[in-house]
Amino acid sequence: xxxxxxxxxxxxxxxxxxxxxxxxxxxxxxxxxxxxxxxxxxxxxxxxxxxxxxxxxxxxxxxxxxxxxxxxxxxxxxxxxxxxxxxxxxxxxxxxxxxxxxxxxxxxxxxxxxxxxxxxxxxxxxxxxxxxxxxxxxxxxxxxxxxxxxxxxxxxxxxxxxxxxxxxxxxxxxxxxxxxxxxxxxxxxxxxxxxxxxxxxxxxxxxxxxxxxxxxxxxxxxxxxxxxxxxxxxxxxxxxxxxxxxxxxxxxxxxxxxx
Amino acid sequence: xxxxxxxxxxxxxxxxxxxxxxxxxxxxxxxxxxxxxxxxxxxxxxxxxxxxxxxxxxxxxxxxxxxxxxxxxxxxxxxxxxxxxxxxxxxxxxxxxxxxxxxxxxxxxxxxxxxxxxxxxxxxxxxxxxxxxxxxxxxxxxxxxxxxxxxxxxxxxxxxxxxxxxxxxxxxxxxxxxxxxxxxxxxxxxxxxxxxxxxxxxxxxxxxxxxxxxxxxxxxxxxxxxxxxxxxxxxxxxxxxxxxxxxxxxxxxxxxxxxxxxxxxxxxxxxxxxxxxxxxxxxxxxxxxxxxxxxxxxxxxxxxxxxxxxxxxxxxxxxxxxxxxxxxxxxxxxxxxxxxxxxxxxxxxxxxxxxxxxxxxxxxxxxxxxxxxxxxxxxxxxxxxxxxxxxxxxxxxxxxxxxxxxxxxxxxxxxxxxxxxxxxxxxxxxxxxxxxxxxxxxxxxxxxxxxxxxxxxxxxxxxxxxxxxxxxxxxxxxxx
Numbered sequence: 001x002x003x004x005x006x007x008x009x010x011x012x013x014x015x016x017x018x019x020x021x022x023x024x025x026x027x028x029x030x031x032x033x034x035x036x037x038x039x040x041x042x043x044x045x046x047x048x049x050x051x052x053x054x055x056x057x058x059x060x061x062x063x064x065x066x067x068x069x070x071x072x073x074x075x076x077x078x079x080x081x082x083x084x085x086x087x088x089x090x091x092x093x094x095x096x097x098x099x100x101x102x103x104x105x106x107x108x109x110x111x112x113x114x115x116x117x118x119x120x121x122x123x124x125x126x127x128x129x130x131x132x133x134x135x136x137x138x139x140x141x142x143x144x145x146x147x148x149x150x151x152x153x154x155x156x157x158x159x160x161x162x163x164x165x166x167x168x169x170x171x172x173x174x175x176x177x178x179x180x181x182x183x184x185x186x187x188x189x190x191x192x193x194x195x196x197x198x199x200x201x202x203x204x205x206x207x208x209x210x211x212x213x214x215x216x217x218x219x220x221x222x223x224x225x226x227x228x229x230x231x232x233x234x235x236x237x238x239x240x241x242x243x244x245x246x247x248x249x250x251x252x253x254x255x256x257x258x259x
Numbered sequence: 260x261x262x263x264x265x266x267x268x269x270x271x272x273x274x275x276x277x278x279x280x281x282x283x284x285x286x287x288x289x290x291x292x293x294x295x296x297x298x299x300x301x302x303x304x305x306x307x308x309x310x311x312x313x314x315x316x317x318x319x320x321x322x323x324x325x326x327x328x329x330x331x332x333x334x335x336x337x338x339x340x341x342x343x344x345x346x347x348x349x350x351x352x353x354x355x356x357x358x359x360x361x362x363x364x365x366x367x368x369x370x371x372x373x374x375x376x377x378x379x380x381x382x383x384x385x386x387x388x389x390x391x392x393x394x395x396x397x398x399x400x401x402x403x404x405x406x407x408x409x410x411x412x413x414x415x416x417x418x419x420x421x422x423x424x425x426x427x428x429x430x431x432x433x434x435x436x437x438x439x440x441x442x443x444x445x446x447x448x449x450x451x452x453x454x455x456x457x458x459x460x461x462x463x464x465x466x467x468x469x470x471x472x473x474x475x476x477x478x479x480x481x482x483x484x485x486x487x488x489x490x491x492x493x494x495x496x497x498x499x500x501x502x503x504x505x506x507x508x509x510x511x512x513x514x515x516x517x518x519x520x521x522x523x524x525x526x527x528x529x530x531x532x533x534x535x536x537x538x539x540x541x542x543x544x545x546x547x548x549x550x551x552x553x554x555x556x557x558x559x560x561x562x563x564x565x566x567x568x569x570x571x572x573x574x575x576x577x578x579x580x581x582x583x584x585x586x587x588x589x590x591x592x593x594x595x596x597x598x599x600x601x602x603x604x605x606x607x608x609x610x611x612x613x614x615x616x617x618x619x620x621x622x623x624x625x626x627x628x629x630x631x632x633x634x635x636x637x638x639x640x641x642x643x644x645x646x647x648x649x650x651x652x653x654x655x656x657x658x659x660x661x662x663x664x665x666x667x668x669x670x671x672x673x674x675x676x677x678x679x680x681x682x683x684x685x686x687x688x689x690x691x692x693x694x695x696x697x698x699x700x701x702x703x704x705x706x707x708x709x710x711x712x713x714x715x716x717x718x719x720x721x722x723x724x725x726x727x728x729x730x731x732x733x734x735x736x737x738x739x
Contacts, residue, residue, distance in 0.1 A: 080442075084382040084400020084424040086714045087469045088557065088630055088672070090490075091514065091531070227669065232707035233691030235668045 118242045119185075119256045123216030126151070126203040131212060135170065146170065152177050152247035154195050154211040154219065169210060177213065180253035182221050182241045195253075196220040196238050213253060217243045221255070282339070284354035286314055294318065298353065303340040310335070314358050325361040330354060332659065362637065362679035364575055366722030368694045369684070369737040372708045374412035376734040378405060383728025385427050385715050390434045391572045392721035394451045397734050398425030404439045405734075406451055409724060412736060416454025420447050426467055429485075432476035432570030432586070436499070438485055440468035446487055448499055459502035466490035472520040474540065476570030477587040486526055486540070488515035494528055496540065506543040510536055517559045519598075522567055522590045527598055527612055529556035535600055537612050547616050554603035558631055562597045562638035562655055565678070565720075566590045574678055574721045593638040597655065601629030601643055609641075609658040620658025624651055631673045635680035640697065642683055644671035650685055650695065662700045666693055675718040675725070684725050686713035692727055692737065708735055 017023075035054075042050050135146035148170045155176050161167060183190045199218040201207035213219060224237040241255035280303045286294040294317045301313075311326050318324070328335040330342040335356070343354065381400030388395055395407045404425055406415040423442035430437050436457060437449045444464030448457040470488040484505070485497045494508035494515055513531035520526050525546065526538040535549040535556055561567070566589040571582035579585055597619070598610040607622040607629060627647035634641055634655060641653040650671055652661040669689035676683055682703065683695040690711055694704035711730035718725050725737040 080381075080400065080402050080423045082381065082400070084384055086384045086672070087426050087467075087516075090426075090467070091555075229669060229689045231690060231710060233668060233687070233689040233693075233705065235689075 118216075118218070118258060120216050120242060120244060123202050123214075126201075126207070126212075126214050128204075131203075131207065131214075132169075148172065149175065149210065149212060150248070151175065152213045152253065154178070154198050154213055156197065156211070171210070175248070177247065177253055180219060180221055180241065180243070180255050182223070182255045182257050184226070184257050185259060191223075191226060193221040193223060193225070196222050199240055213243055213247055215243055215246050218258075219243060219253075219255060221257075223257070280340075282343070282354050283352070284339075284356050286317060287355050287357050289357060289359055301339065303343065304338045306338055307335055310339070310356070324363065326358045327361055329357040329359065332357075332654070332657075359639065362681070364679060364722070366677040366679045366682055366718075367739040368682050368696070368703050369706070369725045370704055370739055371737065372706065372735050373738040374736040375708075376407055376412060376414065376736065377732070378414050378417070379403070379728075379732045379734065381424070382714060382730045382732060383734050384424065386717045386726045386728045386734065387428050387430055387437075388717050388719040388724070388726065389430045389437075389451065390432050390569045390720060392574075392719040392723070394430075394434075395719075395726055395736075396428055396430070396437050396439075396449075396451070397715075397726075397728055398428045398439050399728075399732075400424045402441065404428060404437070404447075404449060406437075406449075406454055407734065409719075409726075409736065416451075418447075418449050418454055418456070420456055420460065421445060423467075427469065427471050429471035429473060430568075431473045431482035431485075432567060433480065433482045434570070434572070436482060438471050438473070438499070440471055440487060442467040444468055444489060444491075446471070446485070446497065458499065461497050461499070461502050461504075463495055463497075463504045463507075464489040464491055464493070466514075469514065469516055470518045472518050472526075474520050475522045475567045475586070475590070477522065477583050477590055478524070480583050480586075484540075486518050486520055488518035488528055490514040492530065492532075494518060494526070494538070496526075496543070508536075508538050508543050508545075510545055510548075513555075516555065516557055519559050519561050519564070520567070521561060521596050521612075522563050523596060523613060525596075525613065527559055527561070529559045529600055531555040533602075535559070535598070535610070535612075547612070549598075549600075549608075549610055549612065549616055549618070551608050551618050551621070552600065552602040552604055552606070554628075556600050556602045557629060558601045560599050560632045560634050560641070562634040563590055563593045564634055565636035565638075565676070566593055569720045572720065597634075597638070599632050599634065599641050599643075599653075599655075601632040601645075603628040605629065605645075605647075607632060607641070607643055607653070607658075609653075609655075622651075622653050622658045622660065624660055624663070625649070627670070630671070633674050633676055635676045635697075636678055637680045640680065642674050642676065644674045644685060646670040648687075650674060650683070652697070652700070664695045664700065664702070666702045666705070667691070672712070672714060673716050675716050677718050678720055678722040684716055684718055686716035686727055686729070688712045690729070690731075692716060692725070706737060709733070 131151050132147040133150050134144045135148050137143045137146050152175050153171045179192050180195050181190050182193045197220045198211045199220050201212055201217045218240050220238050221241050223239050228236040240258045243255045245254040247253045281300050282303055283298050284301050285298055310328050333342055335342050379399040379401055383397050383399045385398040395409050398404050402421045404418040408415045421441040425439050425441050428439045440446045446461040450457050467490050468487050472486050474484040483500055485499055488494050492511045495504045496506040498505045511530040511532050515528050515530045518528045524540050526540045529535045533552045537546040539546055571586040598612045601607050605625045608618040609620040610618050625645040625647055627645050629643050629645045631644040639655050641655050643651050648667045650664040667687040667689055671685050671687045674685045681697050686692050690709045692706040696703040709729050709731050713727050713729040716727040728734045
């Protein structure tokens with residue numbers, strides 16, 4: 001075992017080899033190559049340990065470089081954040097509200113034409129045979145003028161049935177819906193809102209009058225609880241939404257608000 | 260009294276054709292002085308116009324002054340009869356009719372949007388007219404303060420020095436300086452004539468500044484000192500000449516929400532620690548702490564606010580040589596200083612902060628927090644705006660409830676009085692402004708136009724214009 005710091009002592013007394021610096025430089029220059037060689041050739045546990053160490057080293061290095069760069073570059077003043085609030089609202093949790101729906105006139109025009117820019121423009125047509133099931137009636141079940149709707153429907157509050165004998169379309173209670181999950185595209189939030197009516201079923205005007213809700217149907221929903229306001233300061237309560245799922249398969253209505 | 264006899268004689272003459280009841284009445288001023296006419300025998304169906312004629316004749320003033328009449332603190336609207344109690348015996352009792360002189364000039368209600376001043380790139384947070392009503396400034400979330408030319412309705416100067424949202428601005432009562440404060444806690448002074456910064460930025464607050472108030476004009480016409488309230492629960496009095504803090508008033512334990520510099524050497528500050536503190540401005544000593552609110556105190560208003568804001572300026576008077584005297588006269592015309600505070604506990608308190616710690620009245624009725632409260636310029640009425648969508652009017656002397664103004668469909672953020680105290684404008688989260696007539700206590704004008712919430716509204720001291728700004732980044736001017 002070596003005793004004491006004899007190497008340091010020798011260096012102090014006699015100095016280093018004359019080519020010490022040169023050799024050191026070369027050794028340092030060769031070091032990465034050696035390490036790379038090691039990284040390539042190591043196997044098993046040793047490789048695992050080596051790689052872990054290497055990875056940590058690299059992370060440290062990158063961090064250091066980044067710190068140096070930050071020191072060099074003059075701090076750019078950061079921009080003031082968006083969504084400025086007056087003093088009196090700073091300490092309150094203000095829910096982000098989408099901008100007031102400013103295109104009220106446009107919407108009215110569209111309403112007249114019966115056309116909307118909708119999220120789902122093309123909808124598969126629903127044939128009669130798909131929507132209605134023929135009910136056989138009469139004592140010997142010979143008559144077949146009665147139909148049962150097999151899709152989800154919306155039936156208004158004040159609907160009263162005709163006498164069952166003359167009722168041509170049966171809308172089963174189990175498929176009647178009163179609420180829809182409506183997503184506000186700007187707020188990116190979904191609300192469970194009451195349906196006001198079915199505005200348009202693209203498959204057939206008859207479905208519209210019957211209140212059949214299929215994928216792509218435009219429904220009117222009551223958004224008064226969202227607290228949106230028109231420009232003239234009135235609460236908006238009815239707005240259109242398009243159904244985005246197949247309610248008859250899913251057991252719920254999902255829709256996107258048309259803004 | 261010959262007068263009475265004479266009128267009795269009249270009564271007998273026409274008593275046969277119509278049984279018009281008559282009452283003994285006398286006119287009193289607000290302070291309780293009885294007019295020299297003595298007792299008057301008036302028919303009960305006398306109208307306000309005729310009362311005005313009689314009262315003006317008794318007052319013996321050169322120009323007839325518009326007056327409002329009150330019986331038992333209720334304003335006489337149609338005829339005197341409506342205001343008399345059921346059990347009032349017309350033959351014996353004496354009616355005291357209190358008269359109040361109204362402002363001589365009249366502000367016409369703003370009816371239309373005459374200009375939408377675009378330029379701000381973020382929500383407009385604060386809007387203020389200068390005390391003489393000639394300049395308009397606005398502070399916004401895009402870190403700029405902008406000066407606008409109200410006559411051509413065009414941008415004048417854009418001042419970019421702040422690094423964060425400009426939260427509040429305040430004109431000095433002399434009208435030559437505008438102070439603005441940002442969310443970083445920096446306060447900067449601007450010159451409205453050049454749009455340049457005056458002096459250095461005043462840095463000291465550790466958090467954002469919530470409110471600014473200048474020292475009153477009649478105490479120092481130079482307008483040198485400024486007090487600022489901050490979220491870091493301190494108040495600072497700044498020497499704007501040196502750009503330094505002269506005094507730090509600390510004592511509040513939570514964010515200070517509002518500060519007012521009163522006319523008699525006192526500073527009032529409200530805080531979220533549920534107290535209102537009264538400080539002496541000359542040496543920064545805490546005079547008293549007004550306690551009573553059960554939740555954050557949001558806002559303060561003084562009955563002399565308008566006088567202090569406008570300083571020596573008045574819409575009718577020509578500026579005289581002695582501006583300080585003029586300012587002092589306006590200030591003293593209001594009388595004793597009264598303070599009203601609105602809070603998150605849905606109540607308002609009326610204080611006499613110079614003398615007592617006890618409130619004069621507690622005003623309840625709002626169903627949501629109170630966001631803004633303002634005294635009318637003549638100091639006779641209080642309007643409070645609340646998140647329960649209503650504005651309520653209160654009597655300033657007693658704190659008695661007068662009426663509610665309903666019409667907004669969402670929270671009311673701010674209110675502003677017209678200079679003649681006959682109209683009120685309110686800005687709301689439902690994107691509209693509404694002008695309310697105080698005489699009829701009803702909606703006078705609905706002003707839609709903003710595309711989003713209205714954050715700030717101000718009525719110019721000369722009464723000609725209303726400016727409003729909000730989340731839709733546009734500053735709008737409204738005129739008759």
